[in-house]
Amino acid sequence: MATPAKTFPTWAILSLVTNGLLLLAVILLLLRQQGVAAFLRTISPIQVKADTPSQPPPELGLRHKLNYQQWVDILKQEAKVAVQKRPPRLTILAGDSLSLWFPPEFLPENRNWLNQGISGENSAGLLKRLELFDRTQPETIFVMIGINDLIQGSSNEIILNNQRQIMRYLRKVHPKTQIVIQSILPHGGEQVTWEGREKLLAIPNRRIRKLNQRLQDIAITEGVKYLDLHPLFVNNQGNLRSQLSTDGLHLSPQGYLVWSSALQLYSQMELEAKR
Numbered sequence: 001m002a003t004p005a006k007t008f009p010t011w012a013i014l015s016l017v018t019n020g021l022l023l024l025a026v027i028l029l030l031l032r033q034q035g036v037a038a039f040l041r042t043i044s045p046i047q048v049k050a051d052t053p054s055q056p057p058p059e060l061g062l063r064h065k066l067n068y069q070q071w072v073d074i075l076k077q078e079a080k081v082a083v084q085k086r087p088p089r090l091t092i093l094a095g096d097s098l099s100l101w102f103p104p105e106f107l108p109e110n111r112n113w114l115n116q117g118i119s120g121e122n123s124a125g126l127l128k129r130l131e132l133f134d135r136t137q138p139e140t141i142f143v144m145i146g147i148n149d150l151i152q153g154s155s156n157e158i159i160l161n162n163q164r165q166i167m168r169y170l171r172k173v174h175p176k177t178q179i180v181i182q183s184i185l186p187h188g189g190e191q192v193t194w195e196g197r198e199k200l201l202a203i204p205n206r207r208i209r210k211l212n213q214r215l216q217d218i219a220i221t222e223g224v225k226y227l228d229l230h231p232l233f234v235n236n237q238g239n240l241r242s243q244l245s246t247d248g249l250h251l252s253p254q255g256y257l258v259w260s261s262a263l264q265l266y267s268q269m270e271l272e273a274k275r
Contacts (some may be wrong), residue, residue, distance in 0.1 A: 087112035096121040123162035144182040179224040188248025189239035
């Protein structure tokens with residue numbers, strides 16, 4: 001990683017985050033990490049032509065072919081190893097394929113990460129398997145869940161109730177852990193090429209935005225933290241920015257870089273201060 005430019009000192013970025021300007025702070029961090037050219041490629045809107053082939057989703061090899069129960073068994077075993085080894089600063093990613101496919105090399109350093117994501121997971125499924133990592137004693141748990149609920153036709157009330165139960169469970173079982181609920185990301189609108197395109201297009205992105213607003217209110221009420229990633233991924237039309245996605249649903253390497261930068265800044269500013 002390149003040495004940070006002196007133009008944007010750490011104190012300036014800390015100040016931006018403290019004032020809630022997470023988007024600008026992430027942009028500045030990207031600028032520091034990648035230079036001006038990469039920065040412009042990342043933040044500039046990209047008009048994708050209809051005949052432009054989409055990038056394939058990340059390859060998971062044989063693991064991608066596992067069924068749900070096989071995934072649960074693997075995550076249970078990985079959590080068991082974390083219990084036995086007790087790695088310092090253990091941080092858990094809990095969620096669906098967006099968390100599952102998070103490139104390990106993009107995850108913020110100085111933490112030990114346990115990925116508990118399953119492709120196709122919904123909020124009810126996650127709620128049922130939270131017990132898998134009951135004994136891990138993590139420092140932080142980041143949760144992102146909900147888009148598959150919407151795809152599967154669940155109502156807002158069902159999604160929010162499950163989210164509320166997830167928050168309450170995690171607070172009860174992990175009283176010393178920092179619980180962070182992350183917003184649901186938008187989809188790519190008419191540029192979606194994912195195989196379930198029609199199901200996604202049936203979900204207005206304005207519904208996701210309003211759902212996130214209610215999710216934030218619940219997080220505040222339940223005493224957990226809320227990380228609003230939505231503004232970092234949305235374009236002027238309210239859709240998932242094409243350069244941050246492979247198919248209008250899943251994230252590209254650029255998308256994961258934005259998410260990673262947000263996690264890094266949020267961890268430094270919102271979480272480290274509470275340690």
